[in-house]
Amino acid sequence: EAGVVQSPRYKIIEKKQPVAFWCNPISGHNTLYWYLQNLGQGPELLIRYENEEAVDDSQLPKDRFSAERLKGVDSTLKIQPAELGDSAVYLCASSLVGTSGYNEQFFGPGTRLTVL
Amino acid sequence: AQSVAQPEDQVNVAEGNPLTVKCTYSVSGNPYLFWYVQYPNRGLQFLLKYITGDNLVKGSYGFEAEFNKSQTSFHLKKPSALVSDSALYFCAVYNYGGSQGNLIFGKGTKLSVKP
Numbered sequence: 001e002a003g004v005v006q007s008p009r010y011k012i013i014e015k016k017q018p019v020a021f022w023c024n025p026i027s028g029h030n031t032l033y034w035y036l037q038n039l040g041q042g043p044e045l046l047i048r049y050e051n052e053e054a055v056d057d058s059q060l061p062k063d064r065f066s067a068e069r070l071k072g073v074d075s076t077l078k079i080q081p082a083e084l085g086d087s088a089v090y091l092c093a094s095s096l097v098g099t100s101g102y103n104e105q106f107f108g109p110g111t112r113l114t115v116l
Numbered sequence: 117a118q119s120v121a122q123p124e125d126q127v128n129v130a131e132g133n134p135l136t137v138k139c140t141y142s143v144s145g146n147p148y149l150f151w152y153v154q155y156p157n158r159g160l161q162f163l164l165k166y167i168t169g170d171n172l173v174k175g176s177y178g179f180e181a182e183f184n185k186s187q188t189s190f191h192l193k194k195p196s197a198l199v200s201d202s203a204l205y206f207c208a209v210y211n212y213g214g215s216q217g218n219l220i221f222g223k224g225t226k227l228s229v230k231p
Contacts, residue, residue: 004159033218040223040224041223041224042206042208042221042222042223042224043160043206043219043221044221045218045219045220048218056218091159091160093159093160104150104162104165105162105219106162107152107159107160107161108159109157109158109159110159112157
């Protein structure tokens with residue numbers, strides 16, 4: 001079974017430029033998460049999707065960040081314009097969440113963003 | 117609000133010795149607790165979880181964790197450390213917010229196992 005796929009793995013851009021990250025979750029997983037991981041810190045949730053619906057985007061800086069999951073499968077996270085402080089690892093995770101309760105999340109390898 | 121704390125930034129252990137990575141939690145209801153491991157340039161890998169049941173939870177790669185309700189702790193343990201266990205370890209708690217919630221992570225503990 002293929003895991004969570006993310007691309008690109010690494011991205012270097014200059015500040016004020018736009019950037020986009022792509023995530024393909026594990027097949028059949030209905031819930032998709034984008035996390036931000038700063039150096040020396042644990043991941044922090046940016047946005048959570050249940051199918052196509054963003055059910056928790058309270059931590060997403062909406063002035064510059066946007067995300068979509070149009071068909072309830074893969075997802076794109078965008079930053080426009082990027083700032084120096086956006087340099088971090090962006091992790092995507094997926095899980096199959098049903099009526100039986102919580103299921104563990106499976107993480108992709110992440111995209112390491114460097115803003116110069 | 118749910119939270120976890122990992123009091124140690126780094127743990128150093130000699131190969132073959134037992135290891136413990138500490139985690140304490142704060143939750144408003146029944147805790148759902150997790151341990152993940154992160155190797156360099158890799159995503160987080162699930163090790164084990166506590167939902168209900170036995171306080172000693174066994175997971176991947178020989179790791180186990182002990183849930184202690186009175187001390188609000190969920191320490192990760194392994195009887196005999198391997199050099200290949202060197203990695204970053206994260207404790208997490210399931211956040212009940214929203215319809216399904218998400219994971220809230222500690223800041224991580226770097227485990228270094230020396231030959």
